Amino acid sequence: MPELLDQLKELPPELLEALQMRMGEAALQPPPERAAPSVKDVRKAAEEQAPAIYSEVLASYCHPDAICHYDNLPEEERGKLLKALRITVEENFQHITHQLMIQGLSNKVSARASEQVRDSPLVRALRLVNKSEVLQLEAIEAVTASLGNWGRKMPRDIHVMQHMMSYKDHLSNFERGNDGSFKMLRTLQTNSTLIKPEAATGEPRNWHQLQPVAINALRLFGVASGKVLVGKLLVPPMVTVGITTLLQDEWGEVVQLGLYNQLPGGVSGHQAQELAEKRFPTGATLRIAEPFLKIFRDGKQGIRVDSPHDIRIAASGSVQDLSQCRESGNELYKMGQFEAALAEYWQGLHTCEEVAVLLSNRAQAHLKQKCWAEALGDSAAGLLLCPHGAKHQARYVLALEGLGFPDLAQRARSAFSNVTGPAEQLVQKTRAVVQITLKVHRTSVRSEESTTNHASLKEKGNMAFRQGHYSEAAAFYTKSLEGHPAAEEVANLLRNVALSSIRAGLLHDALAAAAASLRLQFHSKAVYHLAHALALLGELDLSEEVLENTETLTTLTQLAKEVATTKEYIRGKYSKDLVAAAGAKHFWPGKFIVDWASDAIAVERVEGKGRGLRSLRHIDFGDTLILQRPRGSVSTDATSELLTSTNTDSGLITDAASVKLTSKLTSMASKDQLLAQVLSNLDDGSGLERPVTSVHNFLDALQSSVLPLLLQQADFFPRAERVELSYARIQGVVKVNTHGNSKEALSNLQAGQSTHRESHFDKLMGGSTALYPAISLINHSNEPNCVLLPFLKDGEPQGLAVCAFRPILRGGELTLAYLDDPDAVKAKWGIS
Ligand SMILES: C[S@@+](CC[C@H](N)C(=O)[O-])C[C@H]1O[C@@H](n2cnc3c(N)ncnc32)[C@H](O)[C@@H]1O
Structure with missing residues (x-):
């Protein structure tokens, strides 16, 4: 319509006048401007139209195998296949357009392009997210070509060849990086509908009751409940955000694997690559419990595993020599990879x-x-x-x-x-x-x-x-x-x-x-x-x-x-000097900070806030109430490597440090029942009531649930007590109980600036994001009666102390200001 109006304006005046006489003045005026629909409405409309448009995309461009898969799926899982197709199309298009822009190419599909192109299912699909009239023709052609193999089952040799090519390319990326680290900014797209749905029960799995299943018997987008897939790893793994590798079952069928949250937290770049090669070597036997087959972003069928509880691995070769295990463990220890070193020693x-x-x-x-x-x-x-x-x-x-x-x-x-x-x-x-x-x-x-x-x-x-x-x-x-x-x-x-x-x-x-x-x-x-x-x-x-x-x-x-x-x-008197020394470089006189809580405080329900901490007797200004080391923390470096995680369902953006912390805690909790129990008792934002137990249970202290002189691993806990937490649950806990990156840092990152400016609070908390379970029980107030003080060692924060900032009467609630900015607190926790 605007174009037509422009053309009309160029007509000779007498013709324009004649037209006006025949059609009336109003017809040639631009239509009155309607209120622009809200972003939410546009989004909702796009979501409603997407399945129909994408089923046309599937029928028009994809291989008959993929169409056949779709036809054979139950109704509720067809939507998942279309969603997977949509992710491939949108991301490929975005990526290719970006490449073309870099190359300076811009042959656009404008409104003047042929009717056929403008009305093609792919263009209609892309317009769901690209509001602009301009789409690049080359990008459309490239996406069309890539869809030819989307969702197809690949022969073994092609699988292996493609993996090895990407693997070599991936390794050469490390060689190119001058400091050996992989400092590339990227966006991690996750989509909850395409992650294996969570099991209804949180019960630990009985591995020996699982029945073997062949790759050929797996159904797309379905969880093979009660089944286990056993196979050998065919190729060396490749680590990006997750670990990609190939598994061959005993019938010779091959499937791609996407393994997430399997490496010790905090490892990245070439270190992560080396660790993955050790942990998932070619030839090793892997068992995947209740596998979930999906179609990945690259259009390949494969199994995605998010939980460390879902896989078991047996090394391929002969039993490793003891001293060899010690040496390789020691090497990892020197690199600061304690969890990985432990795995070697235990082996x-x-x-x-x-x-x-x-x-x-x-x-x-x-x-x-x-x-x-x-x-x-x-x-x-x-x-x-x-x-x-x-x-x-x-x-x-x-x-x-x-x-x-x-x-x-x-x-x-x-x-x-x-x-x-x-x-x-x-x-x-x-x-x-x-x-x-x-x-x-x-x-x-x-x-x-x-x-x-x-x-x-x-x-x-x-x-x-x-x-x-x-x-x-x-x-x-x-x-x-x-x-x-x-x-x-x-x-x-x-x-x-x-x-x-x-x-x-x-x-x-x-x-x-x-x-x-x-x-x-x-x-x-x-x-x-x-x-x-x-x-x-x-x-x-x-x-x-x-x-x-x-x-x-x-x-x-x-x-x-x-x-x-x-x-x-x-045991002595807690000095008021502590609070006065808030800005000091060093306040804890010992070499280490122990987890400790005063017996003047207890966990209780607090009207409208879930649980909170209350004083059991009068507390003086300056009294120390809790001392705690972080359980899992990630440094601000995390931001230079992984930009953000975008959930394509909700549009929620999670900052990189939180993604890393969640991943780290997921991996740690799979080997540490005490951590799993602490996490399961923290608020995860689901609205479910969590138990009121002693503060002691939130501290890293001698716990009676661990049998004397035995380990804190699941094997030594009564079955009824064992806890297996999903990634999603831990994600909730991280969101509610850690403060994440500052708003400013996040917007810098989104604007493509990789420099992360650490806020005062970041520094206090020992990095971008860290979890302090006992301190997490304290609710927020804009006028708090407690403050957090860091325990610094060599200038690095090692832990936090909660000290009374004002006298607190018996029965009074302990409060902290989560962030100084009330708007930021409202945005993150919904507290006003
Ligand atoms: C770090 S946790 C605090 C402990 C939490 N109340 C519990 O039961 O585990 C943060 C959550 O507590 C609640 N909360 C904290 N301060 C609050 C306040 N002033 N008003 C209402 N809810 C609050 C919110 O649900 C928030 O997401």
Whole structure:
């Protein structure tokens, strides 16, 4: 219409006049301007039209195979196929248009282009999102060509060839980057409708009940419930946002895999590539529980896995040599990849069955002599090496009973069997057991007597045992362990596990590994890790007990001093100076910050706000109320690598740091039940009521749910308590309980400026985004009565303290200002 008007204006005046006479003045006037429809209305209209337009796109451009898939799908899943097609079309078009612009080409499909092109289904489809009249012809042609193979099943060789080409290209990108890192800005598009729908129950999966399924039997956009796909990896993996690789099943069929949230959080660029190649090597056997087959953005059919709980991997080659595992673990440790280092160490440790058997035999000899504490230590150490060993499990239970803790023994029994039922959690008892067993560790120094034939020593031990000479048997087993070539290496590995676990925030694991290593060999480093883990768990008295009598060693003396200072500080009077020192560089006098909460506060329901923290007695200005280290944090570097995540369904943009943090927590929680439990108790924005429990449960402290001297991994928890959290749930928790990037940083990023300006708050929180579970229980107020103070070490934030900023009366609610800007708080949390 506007064009027609322009043409009319160019007519000779007399002709125009004649026309006006015949049609009336109004006909030649531009139509009165109607109110522009709102963005929401336009969006809604586009959503309504999309399925019809895209089914035309499918019929007009796609291969008959794809059309056939569509026809065979149930009605509700047809929409998903069309949605997948839409994502391919829109993203390809955007990408190609961008490339053409860079090349300076702009042959446009203007309103004057041929009727045929203007009215083609593809152009109509693209106009759903491109309001402008101008679309580039070349881009349309390129998208049309790409649709020819969309959704088709590819022959094996083509699959492999295409993957290898992209893989080589991908590797050469790293070579081109001068600092070896991959600093490319990109937008991660995720679409919730095309992610595997969440299981209705949060129950952990029973892998052995899953039935095998072939690739050919998978249905597009359907979850193969109750099934497991087993196959071998055909090619080296390629890491971008997720991991892309190919799997071949036993019938020779091949399918592409998109694996997300599988690598330890915080790894990126070439480091992530190296880790993925280690973890998903060619030839390894992969098991995928309840696979979800979809069509990826590149038009290929494939399986997308979002949860680390959905895959299990067995390495291909022979059992790796122990020292090789230690070396590759050490390399990862040096790179700061603690979780990955731990995976290497554990891989080695799980091959040491012989050492586990010796420990278990010695446990049995101790049981016979009623040396319960020694028996517990030995069977716990055996369980770390061989978590499913029935004898180790039975002896561990007997040792707990012998020690006089029938309820803990019952808890252990339900963790090791498949029975479900209530299992007691008693923190005082856990502490008591740890105390009794650690006393023994200090005395279990190995004799220097040399031993040569460990096998015959073991046999002698067995003979002595059969004859009822239990203490002799135990002595032979000890000697056999001393002579065993693997035992020393196991002790080394366990010490490395202890150190890496402390770094990775797995403090119960650190405690268990250090205690287990001391069952094999006395080493001051193991004592150090043990005492350090206990101190970080807030068990300062126990830590001091372990350090007693070892003060001759400088590192241990130093640690003892630090523990004493920390203790003094926590138990002493909380100084008002803290709050006054808010801007100071350093405020915590000890070497480490322990997770701690004052007994003056408790979790309670607060009208209209969910839960909150209230004071149980009068709190003074300057009192310290909570000390906490972050559980998972990502640095601001995350922003230079991954721009944003856009959910194409909701149009929501999530900042990069939150995406990274969610991914990191998803990976961590799959190996750490304590973290999973803490996350499951935090508000995830779903509106569901979360339980009112003790603040202690939100702290990284000695937890009674972890059996003494065992790990915080799911294997050692009663089935009924095990928690498996989905990516989506953790995403909700991150959104509600972390502050994410500043608005300014986000808009800079969206404007294409990669420089991230850290705000004061970013710095305070130890990076862009970090999760502090106990502090997350505090509600917002624009006039808060508490403040956050950082604990800095070498200028880097290591943790936060919540201090009273004003006196708080008994029963008063603790509040913090989430952000200084009330509008920003309203935008993110909906609180005004
Ligand atoms: C970090 S959590 C605070 C703890 C939360 N109330 C709970 O039960 O776990 C943030 C959420 O608490 C609620 N909240 C915090 N401050 C609030 C306020 N002043 N008014 C209403 N709701 C608030 C909002 O639902 C917000 O998304």
